[in-house]
Amino acid sequence: MTMLYANQNAKGKAQSYVRHTIRNVEGSGNNLTISYVMESFDSKMKSQGSEVPCKVVINDGVVTLDMNSMFIDQMKTPDLKVEITGVPMELPGNLQPGQRLKDADMTMTIDMGVMRMQTNIKITDSRCEAIEDVTVRAGTFRCHKVTQTVTTTVMRREIVATTVSWYAPNVGTVKTETFNNKNKLTGRMELMSMD
Numbered sequence: 069m070t071m072l073y074a075n076q077n078a079k080g081k082a083q084s085y086v087r088h089t090i091r092n093v094e095g096s097g098n099n100l101t102i103s104y105v106m107e108s109f110d111s112k113m114k115s116q117g118s119e120v121p122c123k124v125v126i127n128d129g130v131v132t133l134d135m136n137s138m139f140i141d142q143m144k145t146p147d148l149k150v151e152i153t154g155v156p157m158e159l160p161g162n163l164q165p166g167q168r169l170k171d172a173d174m175t176m177t178i179d180m181g182v183m184r185m186q187t188n189i190k191i192t193d194s195r196c197e198a199i200e201d202v203t204v205r206a207g208t209f210r211c212h213k214v215t216q217t218v219t220t221t222v223m224r225r226e227i228v229a230t231t232v233s234w235y236a237p238n239v240g241t242v243k244t245e246t247f248n249n250k251n252k253l254t255g256r257m258e259l260m261s262m263d
Contacts, residue, residue: 070263071240074205076256085109085260088122098129098161124240129161149179157191159235163212169194185223193217202234204243206259209236211243229254 070089074082085108092103105119125132133156154174160167172191177184194216202211211234220227230251233244244257 070261071206072260072262073241073257074260076258078253078255080256082111083255084111084116085113086257089119095126098126100126102126126161131159131161132156151177151179153177154189159214161237163196163199163214163235165196165198167196169196169214169216188221190219191216192219197232200234202236202242204258204260206242206261209234209239209242211236 070087073086073088075084075086076082087107087109088104089107090102090104094101094103102124104122104124106122107119108116110116152174155170155172156174157172158170160169163169171194174189176187178186194214196212196214198213200211200213202209202213214233214235216231216233218229218231220229228249230247231244232247234242236242239259239262241257242259245253246255248254
């Protein structure tokens, strides 16, 4: 299956696209490992580089995103050492309105020999707000609406944002909206097609 997402600005204009292509599924039922590749495109659908291998693991119905597979392989070079640590984000399959999710965090350290840079992302205050229908270009989906606070620290500068995401069972992310610390919409990601 191939899923195409559009990254839009606050006015709804597409700035870029991301395509996820599932390559392999291992396991069955509530225990699966889904391997896929992610490819980025500009606003005119011109590819921006190579495919990045990614992985989603589902254990007893709980979805866990493997951040290492998304960043480590993409950034590996002979002169670059990348280390990722932290607690992965988990999304239970039986979410109910009012249910809180576990906090998650990721610290990525990039060592370039003469310089070392660290980025930290903390995901807190995660909660399922509702189960509702969401319509995007790819269709209408029954989704779990999840809100989260995302705090990103880069070079000692902290950026706090709120994300509202709609997840559909057996599909994944259908739509995500991002708001700044003044509750102003700054961007949106939507599922455009599924093939």
